[in-house]
Amino acid sequence: MGNFLLITIITIVFLIQTSLQNENNECPQRCDCLEQYVDCSRKNLVSVPRIPKWVEQLDLSYNKLSNDVTEGFKELLSLKILKLDKNTLLRIPNFLYLNQIQEVSLNRNSISSIDTNHFPENSTIKTLSLNSNRIKLIKEGALNNLTNLITLKLNRNELVSLPNHLFMHQSNLKVLELNHNKIHVISGLLFQGLSSLTTLKIKFNNIENILDGAFFGFKSVSLLQLDHNRIKSISKGWMYGLESLTTLSLSNNLISQIDFGSWELCTNLETLDLSHNYLLEIEGRTFQHLNNLHILNLSNNNISAISQEAFSQIIQLQTLFLNNNKISWTVEDMSGPFSKLQNLIIFNLSANHIKSISSRAFEGLSNVAELDLRANNITSIQHHAFDSLSKLRKLYLNSTSLLCDCNLLWMVKWIRDKVEHKYVTATCAYPAEVRGVTIAKLKEDNCGDSPKPKIIEHPKSHLAIKNRSANLICSATSNPFSNMTFLWRKNNGNVSNPAVYENITLVENGKPHATSVLVIPDVSHSDSGKYQCVVSNKFGTTYSTKAKVNIVTFPRFIKTPTNVTVKTGETVTLNCAATGDPPPEISWKKDGGNDFPAARERRMNVMPTDHLFFIVNAKTTDMGIYSCAAKNPAGVIMANATLTVLQEPSFIRVMENKEVITGESVVLQCMITGSPKPVLKWLKNGTPIVPTERHYFTADDQLLVIIGAESNDAGQYECEITNELGTKKDMIELKVLPPVAIMVKEEDMTGIIIITIVCCAVGTSIIWVVIIYHTRRRMAGAVHTYPSESVKMTQVVHSDNDSPHMFPDNLSEHSSCKDSGTGDSAKQTSFDGVPSDRTEQVHFETAVCQSYSPVPEAHKLLPSSFKPSIQVCVNTCVTPATYSFSSHSGNV
Numbered sequence: 001m002g003n004f005l006l007i008t009i010i011t012i013v014f015l016i017q018t019s020l021q022n023e024n025n026e027c028p029q030r031c032d033c034l035e036q037y038v039d040c041s042r043k044n045l046v047s048v049p050r051i052p053k054w055v056e057q058l059d060l061s062y063n064k065l066s067n068d069v070t071e072g073f074k075e076l077l078s079l080k081i082l083k084l085d086k087n088t089l090l091r092i093p094n095f096l097y098l099n100q101i102q103e104v105s106l107n108r109n110s111i112s113s114i115d116t117n118h119f120p121e122n123s124t125i126k127t128l129s130l131n132s133n134r135i136k137l138i139k140e141g142a143l144n145n146l147t148n149l150i151t152l153k154l155n156r157n158e159l160v161s162l163p164n165h166l167f168m169h170q171s172n173l174k175v176l177e178l179n180h181n182k183i184h185v186i187s188g189l190l191f192q193g194l195s196s197l198t199t200l201k202i203k204f205n206n207i208e209n210i211l212d213g214a215f216f217g218f219k220s221v222s223l224l225q226l227d228h229n230r231i232k233s234i235s236k237g238w239m240y241g242l243e244s245l246t247t248l249s250l251s252n253n254l255i256s257q258i259d260f261g262s263w264e265l266c267t268n269l270e271t272l273d274l275s276h277n278y279l280l281e282i283e284g285r286t287f288q289h290l291n292n293l294h295i296l297n298l299s300n301n302n303i304s305a306i307s308q309e310a311f312s313q314i315i316q317l318q319t320l321f322l323n324n325n326k327i328s329w330t331v332e333d334m335s336g337p338f339s340k341l342q343n344l345i346i347f348n349l350s351a352n353h354i355k356s357i358s359s360r361a362f363e364g365l366s367n368v369a370e371l372d373l374r375a376n377n378i379t380s381i382q383h384h385a386f387d388s389l390s391k392l393r394k395l396y397l398n399s400t401s402l403l404c405d406c407n408l409l410w411m412v413k414w415i416r417d418k419v420e421h422k423y424v425t426a427t428c429a430y431p432a433e434v435r436g437v438t439i440a441k442l443k444e445d446n447c448g449d450s451p452k453p454k455i456i457e458h459p460k461s462h463l464a465i466k467n468r469s470a471n472l473i474c475s476a477t478s479n480p481f482s483n484m485t486f487l488w489r490k491n492n493g494n495v496s497n498p499a500v501y502e503n504i505t506l507v508e509n510g511k512p513h514a515t516s517v518l519v520i521p522d523v524s525h526s527d528s529g530k531y532q533c534v535v536s537n538k539f540g541t542t543y544s545t546k547a548k549v550n551i552v553t554f555p556r557f558i559k560t561p562t563n564v565t566v567k568t569g570e571t572v573t574l575n576c577a578a579t580g581d582p583p584p585e586i587s588w589k590k591d592g593g594n595d596f597p598a599a600r601e602r603r604m605n606v607m608p609t610d611h612l613f614f615i616v617n618a619k620t621t622d623m624g625i626y627s628c629a630a631k632n633p634a635g636v637i638m639a640n641a642t643l644t645v646l647q648e649p650s651f652i653r654v655m656e657n658k659e660v661i662t663g664e665s666v667v668l669q670c671m672i673t674g675s676p677k678p679v680l681k682w683l684k685n686g687t688p689i690v691p692t693e694r695h696y697f698t699a700d701d702q703l704l705v706i707i708g709a710e711s712n713d714a715g716q717y718e719c720e721i722t723n724e725l726g727t728k729k730d731m732i733e734l735k736v737l738p739p740v741a742i743m744v745k746e747e748d749m750t751g752i753i754i755i756t757i758v759c760c761a762v763g764t765s766i767i768w769v770v771i772i773y774h775t776r777r778r779m780a781g782a783v784h785t786y787p788s789e790s791v792k793m794t795q796v797v798h799s800d801n802d803s804p805h806m807f808p809d810n811l812s813e814h815s816s817c818k819d820s821g822t823g824d825s826a827k828q829t830s831f832d833g834v835p836s837d838r839t840e841q842v843h844f845e846t847a848v849c850q851s852y853s854p855v856p857e858a859h860k861l862l863p864s865s866f867k868p869s870i871q872v873c874v875n876t877c878v879t880p881a882t883y884s885f886s887s888h889s890g891n892v
């Protein structure tokens, strides 16, 4: 009995002893242990049980731990992995004593901040998970002791921002996850120190701004996820440091812009996800530098415009998602927009707005094996459209709108030969007989014309003048005629808010056609470009040719020439400059023509760069209206300036004393020049000469003709000339000699003919004045039947030199300019004489030849009562003109 008691006591003591020993060595009662692993999860624990010291891996997840649990681990010096997920912890426990700990998981607790003092210096923790807590705050330097951290997960917290330099000591960190927080800005250098980071996930935050240099120092990051944020644009600035990046995902942001050159610093990118953004357009340089890109996801954007060069840089691309965009004309009208994508294998264009496929749409896509064109209402596919897709196996095509006219029959055979039928489920919509029939089952026997729109009038290229309105016209018809819609496009984008007039005209070869007129009411430079109209009906879409509209602006003067008056010998400067687009060309004219006396004499200089026009050593011949014309394709404008050259009155030649035999005639000359033309006054013995029957002035009063000189005609003749610049005088003596007896048979004498040919220079022209006069004496018995006088004058021998421009200095009346003679000539021209009813009649027959305007000048020079009846054109004074003329009597 006592023995039994003793044994019992011993047993109890033993048991107590072992249980005392067990306190730190045995698996806790409610937990499961396997070697160094203690699993206390899902045990409704409210506090940490006694855990054996040998534990290396401890799972306390799914309990109700809420108080500080630090005491419970204090002695677990071997602990390596600790899981405390799904408890109600309010703070991070203290790990100061756990010097073996490597992995801590605190997901799904109620921790609201990361403070200092949780981790010992050089903490051994490599993985720390704090997902799904309520962390709002991370104290500055809080992670400083976690120098061995490799993975840090902070997903699903309430972080709005992170303190700067937070990761300065995490040079070993490889994975950082911050998904589902509320971070809105990534400031520059935020991630400084993360030199080993390979993966950064910041999806589902509120990031709007990524500041320049935000990822600087990310030498090793290969995966960056920024999906589901509010990023609006991509710029090069935040790409610094991403040289190792191979995968970048930016789906579900608000990106509408990708700056050119953005990718210059991350040329190793292989996968780029830009799906679910707001991209409208892919330009030639949008993906520049992405030479290694393999996968590009652009699905679910608003892309409608793809430039010809858009994909020319990313030739390594193997997968391209362009589904759920607004692509139409890229495939309908462009030639080879994807032609550089020769490595592409998977190409998704489903759910776009593609209605037809042009023959060149898929040019160059020689490796594509899978092409998805579903959810496009495709009506027509041009012949050869799939020719280059030689590796195509899966063509996904499920349009129910196919226009199964003769133009589509090629598809039937092609599908049969080339691709797996089951993916091509497209059916016909037209003609009615085959509506609903799968294309692969189409028969070739009866097919008809295409009812798609046909363009009759394409818009035309033209120059449009700025600030005016411009029109572009597009006409189309279809058979059968159906409602057509017109769309206007400019530079491969739609014309925004177009002013369009549309109408239907019923007669064009009996066929109706519809017309759309695009009106640009007030043309500005931004309106230049290539315009195209796109005509659709329910059967399909047709594209017009592109019309180039260039904008020009009308020339406008910035400097106009002004009227100038100079004296001879001075320099004339005329200014003229104009603007316009294209810049107008300036040209000059003188008196509406291109003859510039100053140019011939090399006194003129046009300086286009300075808009200046010079005449040096001005002469009276330079006088006139100078017109400056500014011309460009928009039009021409003109400005005029009058050049006046003043010249003192002067005598061309010294007047000569003359002698005349009584009864004969004499011509006194006073050849003058000056500008303005001097007023000429003849004085005889000091008194002005008035014209009489015997005294005539001609050639602008430069010639005084005295007919039938009488003795009282002798005297001093003075010529006085005056203009604004002064007055000059010259004087001669006329002697009248006694008459000489001439024996003439009166009957044979029809008249005395005196010819005076005077060569003179007036103004710019050399004028030959031929004065022929004859006196006629009344003859008895012939008075009443006085016949019309007939003077025959035969000319004309003159020089070939047809443009005498200068007055030769050596010209002498005697040497060359005066000639007379009588006699017949072989070449004869008849001139009717001037009928006369006067008994004593003087006929002046003045012929004038002026190099520029012979006839009018001739009239001016004539005494008003006479009409010219002979015109002799002599063009030079140097070569003497030879005249011969005869006079013969009429019926006398």
Ligand SMILES: *[C@@H]1O[C@H](CO)[C@@H](O)[C@H](O)[C@H]1NC(C)=O
Pocket (backbone or CB within 6 Å): 115, 116, 117, 118, 119, 120, 121, 141, 142, 143, 144, 145
């Ligand atoms: C780092 O550890 C040291 C000592 O182990 C401690 O004093 C310090 O507060 C810790 N720092 C942080 C930020 O936890």
Ligand SMILES: *[C@@H]1O[C@H](CO)[C@@H](O)[C@H](O)[C@H]1NC(C)=O
Pocket (backbone or CB within 6 Å): 121, 122
């Ligand atoms: C922490 O690590 C650094 C660098 O390795 C070392 O200089 C320092 O002494 C360590 N501190 C402790 C407390 O071990």
Ligand SMILES: *[C@@H]1O[C@H](CO)[C@@H](O)[C@H](O)[C@H]1NC(C)=O
Pocket (backbone or CB within 6 Å): 251, 273, 275, 276, 295, 296, 297, 298, 319, 321
């Ligand atoms: C975009 O495409 C890539 C490549 O197929 C794919 O991995 C990714 O999930 C796509 N993104 C979205 C948001 O669908």
Ligand SMILES: *[C@@H]1O[C@H](CO)[C@@H](O)[C@H](O)[C@H]1NC(C)=O
Pocket (backbone or CB within 6 Å): 350, 374, 375, 398, 399, 400
């Ligand atoms: C074509 O396929 C797409 C994608 O599978 C689908 O959403 C669409 O409804 C289909 N259209 C037709 C007409 O079957």
Ligand SMILES: *[C@@H]1O[C@H](CO)[C@@H](O)[C@H](O)[C@H]1NC(C)=O
Pocket (backbone or CB within 6 Å): 352, 353, 376, 377
């Ligand atoms: C395609 O055709 C279907 C049926 O005709 C229509 O409901 C749908 O709106 C069309 N889609 C487009 C993008 O035009």
Ligand SMILES: *[C@@H]1O[C@H](CO)[C@@H](O)[C@H](O)[C@H]1NC(C)=O
Pocket (backbone or CB within 6 Å): 481, 482, 483
């Ligand atoms: C064309 O459209 C007009 C108005 O949109 C409609 O009244 C007319 O019936 C249509 N004609 C045809 C042939 O569809």
Ligand SMILES: *[C@@H]1O[C@H](CO)[C@@H](O)[C@H](O)[C@H]1NC(C)=O
Pocket (backbone or CB within 6 Å): 473, 503, 504, 505, 515, 517
């Ligand atoms: C239709 O437009 C054309 C082209 O502008 C025009 O010539 C024609 O007069 C218009 N017809 C009607 C009925 O307005």
Ligand SMILES: *[C@@H]1O[C@H](CO)[C@@H](O)[C@H](O)[C@H]1NC(C)=O
Pocket (backbone or CB within 6 Å): 562, 563, 641, 642
């Ligand atoms: C220039 O001269 C012309 C002709 O003499 C005259 O009609 C015009 O008004 C003048 N212009 C100016 C600006 O004086």
Ligand SMILES: *[C@@H]1O[C@H](CO)[C@@H](O)[C@H](O)[C@H]1NC(C)=O
Pocket (backbone or CB within 6 Å): 590, 591, 592, 625, 627, 638, 639, 640
């Ligand atoms: C300028 O001069 C030219 C020729 O001289 C003439 O045809 C034109 O009408 C003039 N223009 C003006 C604006 O005076």
